[in-house]
Amino acid sequence: MDRCPARVPADDPQDLTGDRLDLPGAALSILAIGLGCYTLTAGVEHGWTSGPVWASAVGAAVALGAFVWHERRTPEPMLDLGVFADGTVRGAAIAQVGTSIAMAGVMFGLILHFQYAYGWSPMRAGLANLPLIITMILATPLSEYLAKRFGHRIACVIGAGFLAGSLAGLAWAVDHGYPAIAVFMVTLTIGLRTVMTICAVALVGAMPSNRTSIGTALNDSAQEIGTSVGTAVIGTMIAALVTTSLPPGVWGSDLVASFFRGERIAFAVLAVVVGVVSVWGALALNDSRATDEHP
Incomplete structure (x- = not known):
């Protein structure tokens, strides 16, 4: 009967990448999703034509656009859009x-x-x-x-x-x-x-x-x-x-x-x-x- 290994085997270096964390991409994605969801929920409370709702919607769109722009240009993207x-x-x-x-x-x-x-x-x-x-x-x-x-x-x-x-x-x-x-x-x-x-x-x-x-x-x-x-x-x-x-x-x-x-x-x-x-x-x-x- 095979015995369970005492430890997890090391990763093969060929299967790994050396990419750094894409912190700007992570921040922009969180901002886009957060503002987008807030826009949906705040419309009922503040009114769909209110300043905070419009500001949130615009902010979500800008953050999403900035995320796409950043991911396409950074050499080590969080998400390769390709x-x-x-x-x-x-x-x-x-x-x-x-x-x-x-x-x-x-x-x-x-x-x-x-x-x-x-x-x-x-x-x-x-x-x-x-x-x-x-x-x-x-x-x-x-x-x-x-x-x-x-x-x-x-x-x-x-x-x-x-x-x-x-x-x-x-x-x-x-x-x-x-x-x-x-x-x-x-x-x-x-x-x-x-x-x-x-x-x-x-x-x-x-x-x-x-x-x-x-x-x-x-x-x-x-x-x-x-x-x-x-x-x-x-x-x-x-x-x-x-x-x-x-x-x-x-x-x-x-x-x-x-x-x-x-x-x-x-x-x-x-x-x-x-x-x-x-x-x-x-x-x-x-x-x-x-x-x-x-x-």
Whole structure:
């Protein structure tokens, strides 16, 4: 029987790069994402035509432009924008953004739904999310089967269909009780696991052998961006459609009805946005049938 090594073997120098940290690029990316998300959330509070909102929007655009300008000119960029010339890299990153928008939007919306509209305790509300967690674990073989059977492009399109269809289903289910919601939580997670798994494999596999860490970081960054955008969008829509300040304690029937109506519209909008973004990214993938994150 092989024995476990006493230590992690040293990296092969040929697989490493000597690039320095791109601190200006990191700062500009944080500024662009932060100001962009703040713009989405501040519009409801201050008004979409207010000075702070416009200043934030302009700041986000300027920071994004400066980031792109800097990354194209620095000899050691944090993110080599040339990698996006590869359709697989570009498509996988875009689709990952779509999945994270869906996941963040649903998680944010349903926590409010369970704890405030239903009046459940935090423990019960947490347990209500078990369909998401269990399906995320059990759906891995299905996502691998789809990739091997149809290839990355078609399998990812199927996953995107699950995402959009499940969000549309949740828009209907919000006022039809927890069992209806749980069904679409399961189908949503099948779509999440399928797209997330395939895109992670495709993105890392498209990178040169000494740049796979960049592929992993890009995959994670795309998910983080999608999570930030999804949370900001669903929070903004609920604030705009329901109320800017959700009262603590048990809600009255009028507020619950208003929340369900706002949630229904928000999930329907997410269904369109996530469907477009995820399918757009999926169609850029190739027909690889790989299921391991290795180049």
